[in-house]
Amino acid sequence: MLQAFAVLLVFQCLGEGLVFLFGWPVPGPVTGMLLLLAALVAVPRLQDVVESGASELLRHLSLLFVPAGVGIVVAASSGSGQWLAIAASVVASTLVTLAVTALVLQGLMPRKPSAKEEGGHV
Structure with missing residues (x-):
């Protein structure tokens, strides 16, 4: 298992290094995971x-998720008086995410021919 963690850490460091070296606007761990995917396909x-x-x-x-939860609780005091704006942005971003996901799914699903396209009568 130590070898597995070492491999994961090496690819994360490679990703961080590439992002820093080339100034890519992508998080280093994401780049590292893409490199790991390529390595898994190749080997x-x-x-x-x-x-x-x-x-x-x-x-x-x-x-x-514990550190993220603690960060939210600590930062919650700076959002006092802004709860309406925060709630509205959470609801709006959730609805936009659902709509975009539905549109992407609809675009990727294969279309079934309708009865008119098949030449049949309904």
Whole structure:
């Protein structure tokens, strides 16, 4: 499992380094995960190495949300008096996300021919 964590850390560091070196507007860990994906496709044996560590991380994923939760609680005091704006932005962004997801899903789904296109009568 230590080897799996080392591989994950190496790819994250590679991603951070590339983003810093080239000034890309993408987070380093995202770039690292794309590099890891390319490595997994190129070297399928690497999956066996990474799988144990990744499964262990996923098993304890809820612990990784604790620092974010603490940050929200600490920053909550700076949002006093702005709750209407915060609630409106959360609702609006949720609705926009749902609409965009629905449109993308609709665009990606294969279309079934209608009865008129098949030449049949309804």
